[in-house]
Amino acid sequence: MSASTRQPIQWQQCPSSTYTPRHDAVPSSSSSRLSMMMASNPSPFPVRIAVMGGGNFGLAMASTCARQGHPTTILVRDQEVADEINLKHSHPRYMQGIELPHRLRATADPKECLPDATYIIHAVPCQYSRKFLEGVKEYIPPHTPILSVSKGIETTSLGFMADLLKDCLGEDRPLAFLSGPSFAREIVEGVATAVVIASEDLDLAKDLAALISDGRFKCFTSTDVIGVEIGGAVKNVIALGAGMCEGLGLGTNAMSGLVTRGCNEMRRLGLTFGARPSTMAGLSGVGDTFGTCFGPLSRNRKFGYRLGQGETMQEILESTTEVAEGVDTALAVVRLIEKECKGYRLDLKYPILFGIARILEGKQTPAEGLEALMNMPMQMENFDEGRARLTRSKVSSKSKKIEVEDSITQLETAVDGAHTA
């Protein structure tokens, strides 16, 4: 289709400002700053949403917003793809067989959708985000809130999406993070989905949750940004391991053991970074881990399955266009642990994360990784819990204190033994 026949997008201009809620799509039950403001002063500006990243999840978020009637534009890389979305309501590669909402508009031109967006959703895979943002940041006004849905740790900076977005778009940028068990295809099909939106600014999280939620897509809110981000990144690594379990032909016992111990490592890492235990046990932590490890749609799980079946990294990478975020995140997370966590033999405190990274680096096979896990030194199931409890809550009874100290001694003896072996 030629540029002259393309339908122009005509949106009312919206003045840029600091994050002052200004959309008019919040139910009266919301207690956020926006709904209180709306009661006395209805907003003159309709909400406009721009979605950066025209892949599976960008399409899912854009479809969710568009089907609720919010003017939504998705920024894709090729004008041909934009034309197909605008004219045929389909995507040439993603969401095969699904008709996208007719209200959804697409463009390949950032100038057309970013400058006057009320909210921008960021759905570009973590490792490509910095380069992508460098290319479009001049079109994003300084205080437009960004909702990131990407899950990962950048291999170059070892930062989470919050760090990366602040680096690229400014420290004062209003930011929120959506995560949880949410396969793109199920969202577009309108199958019930529950996620969490976290932001340091709870009002922003509430406004976004109210804006995006409908009877099929339910958003909870949180202020635990680091907890939500750690869950979203680490669950992809655990899903690679779950896929390997399946590929190796192991049974339900092995799979359940691996996923549970993987969640244990996720929780340990989360607590080290100041996340709340309840977040690690919530939708973005254990919830998304279950979805990704057990769901047939997961790309990370599929990638792990192929490794478990004996394919090499190179063979898999050469034969897929799908992004498995867990691959780069696995390599980044062990380096992050080595950089930020105290202690030696951290690989014994995070054996699954380190083991998966070793497999991806070609240093051991999935079968060898399994053998190493099964032959770990004996330890308390929750060896670190005692230490946390001891420092936090001034253990009152003498016997309790001895029990706690015993568990620490056991761990340190085990670690020492492994270290000298």
Ligand SMILES: NC(=O)C1=CN([C@@H]2O[C@H](COP(=O)(O)OP(=O)(O)OC[C@H]3O[C@@H](n4cnc5c(N)ncnc54)[C@H](O)[C@@H]3O)[C@@H](O)[C@H]2O)C=CC1
């Ligand atoms: N697909 C899903 O079900 C879910 C994905 N996510 C997260 O959303 C983020 C985006 O994932 P998907 O949309 O599934 O990925 P995808 O692989 O389907 O699409 C990625 C899109 O990013 C954009 N992009 C920009 N620069 C790029 C570059 N240099 N290389 C590749 N793509 C580039 C392109 O529009 C591309 O289509 C990821 O962090 C993923 O973990 C989160 C929840 C569910």
Ligand SMILES: O=C(CO)COP(=O)(O)O
């Ligand atoms: O994050 C997801 C579901 O919540 C998607 O997982 P995959 O990237 O493994 O497909």
